[in-house]
Amino acid sequence: MNADSNENVYEVTAEQIKHELTKMKSKWWCFLLLGILLVLCGTVAIVFPFLSSVSVVLVIGAMLLIGGVTMLISAFWTGHWSAFLVHVLVGILYSVVGWLIMDKPIASTAGLTLFLAAFAIIVGIFRVIAALSLRFPQWGWALLNGTVTTLLGLLVYRMFPENPASVMWIIGFLVGFELLLNGWTWIMLSIAVRNLPSPQTNSSE
Numbered sequence: 001m002n003a004d005s006n007e008n009v010y011e012v013t014a015e016q017i018k019h020e021l022t023k024m025k026s027k028w029w030c031f032l033l034l035g036i037l038l039v040l041c042g043t044v045a046i047v048f049p050f051l052s053s054v055s056v057v058l059v060i061g062a063m064l065l066i067g068g069v070t071m072l073i074s075a076f077w078t079g080h081w082s083a084f085l086v087h088v089l090v091g092i093l094y095s096v097v098g099w100l101i102m103d104k105p106i107a108s109t110a111g112l113t114l115f116l117a118a119f120a121i122i123v124g125i126f127r128v129i130a131a132l133s134l135r136f137p138q139w140g141w142a143l144l145n146g147t148v149t150t151l152l153g154l155l156v157y158r159m160f161p162e163n164p165a166s167v168m169w170i171i172g173f174l175v176g177f178e179l180l181l182n183g184w185t186w187i188m189l190s191i192a193v194r195n196l197p198s199p200q201t202n203s204s205e
Contacts, residue, residue: 024193025193025194025196027193028190028191028193028194029190030190031186031187031189031190031193032186032187032190032191034183034186035183035184035185035186035187035188035189035190036183036187037183038179038180038182038183038186039179039180039183039184039187040183041176041179041183042175042176042177042178042179042180042181042182042183043176043180044176045172045173045175045176045179046172046173046176046177046180047176048172049169049170049171049172049173049176050165050168050169050172051172052169052171052172052173052175052176053109053113053168053169053170053171053172053173053175054105054106054109054172055172056171056172056175057101057105057108057109057112057171058101058102058105060098060101060112061097061098061099061100061101061102061105061108062098062102063098064094064095064097064098064101065094065095065098065099065102066098067094067098068090068091068092068093068094068095068096068097068098069091069095070091071087071088071090071091071094072088072091072092072095074087075087075088075091076088109168109171110160110164110168112171113156113160113164113167113168113170113171114156114157114160116153116156116170116171117153117154117156117157117160117167118153118157119153120149120150120152120153120156121149121150121153121154121157122153123146123149124145124146124147124148124149124150124151124152124153125146125150126146127142127143127145127146127149128143128146128147128150129146130142130146131143131146156170
């Protein structure tokens with residue numbers, strides 16, 4: 001009974017998604033333009049990874065600075081309340097960190113690269129331990145994933161002291177790769193939406 005109900009829910013969801021995409025058939029070119037734009041941005045980020053890394057860090061710094069200033073303004077705007085002090089302290093912290101990142105973008109990029117390396121090592125080790133101890137279905141892929149992630153983190157960590165510039169491209173490359181994949185996803189979706197039958201065709205059938 002549960003299997004049948006799950007199948008019915010899946011069929012309803014699939015039909016609903018198809019119906020929504022069919023209604024957007026006339027706007028398929030918007031998805032295509034978005035995909036092309038993302039592919040171009042991703043390609044530029046991959047071709048110029050160091051510049052992309054610094055740009056990403058600058059954007060993060062600007063967002064923190066704007067968010068911190070906004071929190072400070074809203075804290076004094078709303079007046080004194082129980083969380084006023086916390087609100088002000090967090091706003092000051094965001095503002096200071098954002099300003100420091102924008103003031104020293106190269107050093108901030110280096111620090112964020114080291115943080116990502118440490119994060120990759122920790123996450124990779126946890127994946128390896130979980131795969132070996134739990135032995136869940138397809139645990140071999142998780143073991144491989146964890147091993148590769150750990151080795152990449154160790155590689156970046158080992159290379160950093162000798163030549164920081166040789167690994168500071170990683171942030172820009174990852175962002176570019178994500179934009180590239182996302183862009184091709186939108187392009188494929190636009191083609192699929194364009195090839196859907198129009199609502200008039202469905203109603204006549």
